[in-house]
Amino acid sequence: MMKMIPRTAIRLRHALLLPALVLVLFCARGHDASADIARNQPATPTAATEVPTFYRDVLPILQERCQICHRAEGIAPMRFETYEETRPYAAALAAAVQAKSMPPWFADPQVGHFSNDPSLASGQIAALVAWAKAGAPEGNAQDAPAPRRWAEGWTIPPPDAILKMPRGVALPASGDVEYTYEIVPTGFREDRWVRAVEILPLLRANVHHAVVYVRPPDSQWMRHAPIGVPFTSSTLTDPDDRRGAHWTDSDVLLVYAPGSSPDHWPDGLAKFIPAGSDLVFQMHYTTNGRAASDRTSVGLIFSKQPPAQRVLTLQLTNDHFVIPPGVPDYRVEARGTLPNDATLLSFFPHMHLRGKRFEYNIIHHEKMPDARPDQEIEPLLRVNYHFHWQMSYRLAEPRLLKAGTELQAVAWYDNSRGNAHNPDPDAAVRWGEQTYDEMMVGFFDLAVAANLDKRSYFIRH
Numbered sequence: 271m272m273k274m275i276p277r278t279a280i281r282l283r284h285a286l287l288l289p290a291l292v293l294v295l296f297c298a299r300g301h302d303a304s305a306d307i308a309r310n311q312p313a314t315p316t317a318a319t320e321v322p323t324f325y326r327d328v329l330p331i332l333q334e335r336c337q338i339c340h341r342a343e344g345i346a347p348m349r350f351e352t353y354e355e356t357r358p359y360a361a362a363l364a365a366a367v368q369a370k371s372m373p374p375w376f377a378d379p380q381v382g383h384f385s386n387d388p389s390l391a392s393g394q395i396a397a398l399v400a401w402a403k404a405g406a407p408e409g410n411a412q413d414a415p416a417p418r419r420w421a422e423g424w425t426i427p428p429p430d431a432i433l434k435m436p437r438g439v440a441l442p443a444s445g446d447v448e449y450t451y452e453i454v455p456t457g458f459r460e461d462r463w464v465r466a467v468e469i470l471p472l473l474r475a476n477v478h479h480a481v482v483y484v485r486p487p488d489s490q491w492m493r494h495a496p497i498g499v500p501f502t503s504s505t506l507t508d509p510d511d512r513r514g515a516h517w518t519d520s521d522v523l524l525v526y527a528p529g530s531s532p533d534h535w536p537d538g539l540a541k542f543i544p545a546g547s548d549l550v551f552q553m554h555y556t557t558n559g560r561a562a563s564d565r566t567s568v569g570l571i572f573s574k575q576p577p578a579q580r581v582l583t584l585q586l587t588n589d590h591f592v593i594p595p596g597v598p599d600y601r602v603e604a605r606g607t608l609p610n611d612a613t614l615l616s617f618f619p620h621m622h623l624r625g626k627r628f629e630y631n632i633i634h635h636e637k638m639p640d641a642r643p644d645q646e647i648e649p650l651l652r653v654n655y656h657f658h659w660q661m662s663y664r665l666a667e668p669r670l671l672k673a674g675t676e677l678q679a680v681a682w683y684d685n686s687r688g689n690a691h692n693p694d695p696d697a698a699v700r701w702g703e704q705t706y707d708e709m710m711v712g713f714f715d716l717a718v719a720a721n722l723d724k725r726s727y728f729i730r731h
């Protein structure tokens with residue numbers, strides 16, 4: 271599965287002795303300047319004694335934070351667009367927001383600030399809970415905000431190029447759908463810098479998440495797989511292709527999940543697509559009772575000039591672990607040292623069904639003034655991991671990291687019976703591509719000088 275990466279790099283990734291090379295190069299997600307969610311807007315002011323009503327107090331919150339999924343075209347099984355639709359769920363809704371299980375977001379609020387954090391403000395939670403407690407009163411329809419309109423097409427400006435799956439993906443009415451791939455040639459004769467990119471599913475309600483990779487012409491990743499038709503890894507005939515389907519060092523162009531915003535990098539930042547590349551769409555579909563066919567598109571806006579900085583996605587990875595059977599909290603870590611200065615933009619942790627928690631830290635080596643140990647761990651992100659929700663976490667304030675900064679990723683796994691998603695608590699689990707195997711990948715995005723690629727970034731300047 272590691273066939274894309276030079277042999278030496280594979281070995282070095284595990285060798286803490288040579289930490290400068292431990293970071294393995296990988297590419298993808300970036301920082302979004304404009305489209306992110308404003309954090310924690312205050313709830314509609316309601317006097318403490320006044321009972322919240324649906325139209326005046328609840329609907330604005332649902333429109334702002336819930337309907338992206340809880341609507342006709344959304345991935346959630348129930349809609350919260352009207353009073354009639356919402357009323358039966360009042361108690362469940364209050365419980366979910368109180369438990370902070372909705373809207374889905376898995377970062378520990380004590381650590382870091384993220385521009386795409388959809389969490390409700392405490393006033394909004396209080397309003398929803400008080401409304402449910404009061405018996406979910408409807409209130410006066412005249413207090414209702416105008417219905418929210420959802421973009422039908424692109425939310426980025428008109429794209430310079432649109433790449434659409436040539437062949438639709440047939441989805442059954444029910445049951446699980448294996449990860450589905452479709453390889454779409456770009457036909458680009460020149461290298462391209464991309465300053466904005468958006469993924470637009472035809473059937474939003476069926477796309478749980480999607481990852482679009484850039485496969486350069488010299489990449490061997492799934493080289494024998496069919497072009498322009500959907501396939502799953504289990505249908506590939508070439509054993510390398512089949513084993514490598516879920517594992518690549520290709521750049522990720524963009525990750526999509528409902529509610530995620532398109533990437534629109536600030537001026538001077540862009541992603542790179544070499545001439546002759548293919549885009550590889552990796553789709554996680556869900557079914558909703560109706561058989562249908564999806565054709566997802568990617569829209570790209572190019573930079574007119576080469577940018578000042580290039581966005582690279584790297585990863586901290588450990589693929590040498592064995593998680594013993596039955597263990598509820600097994601720890602695996604990876605470390606790496608940045609060879610050159612870079613600006614840290616975002617994180618995207620990846621594990622499989624036994625994933626439990628994931629952390630990114632900086633390890634400071636200065637001597638601490640009060641003679642504490644000479645290693646200080648500064649947390650950057652702590653995620654209560656959920657396989658179903660693959661998400662990126664974008665720093666509200668990108669952070670400049672000096673050459674020599676040591677980064678650490680730590681993953682915990684629950685291989686016990688207590689993990690409802692565990693496919694086999696009696697198995698010792700190693701790295702592998704199938705969801706019953708495990709992964710430990712801490713992707714992160716950096717902005718670096720535009721003339722650097724993943725390999726040259728690792729040469730110390």
Ligand code: HEC
Binds near residue numbers: 345346366374529
């Ligand atoms: C990113 C998509 C998304 C957003 C945003 C979202 N939901 Fe959900 N919600 C889902 C999905 C999908 C389910 C079905 C169960 C699951 O997959 O977790 C669900 C289930 C629920 C349920 C039933 C299950 C439970 O937890 O009791 C409630 C209630 C709920 N959501 C409330 C909300 C509220 C309130 C908001 C906004 C504050 C919200 N959701 C925002 C996707 C979303």
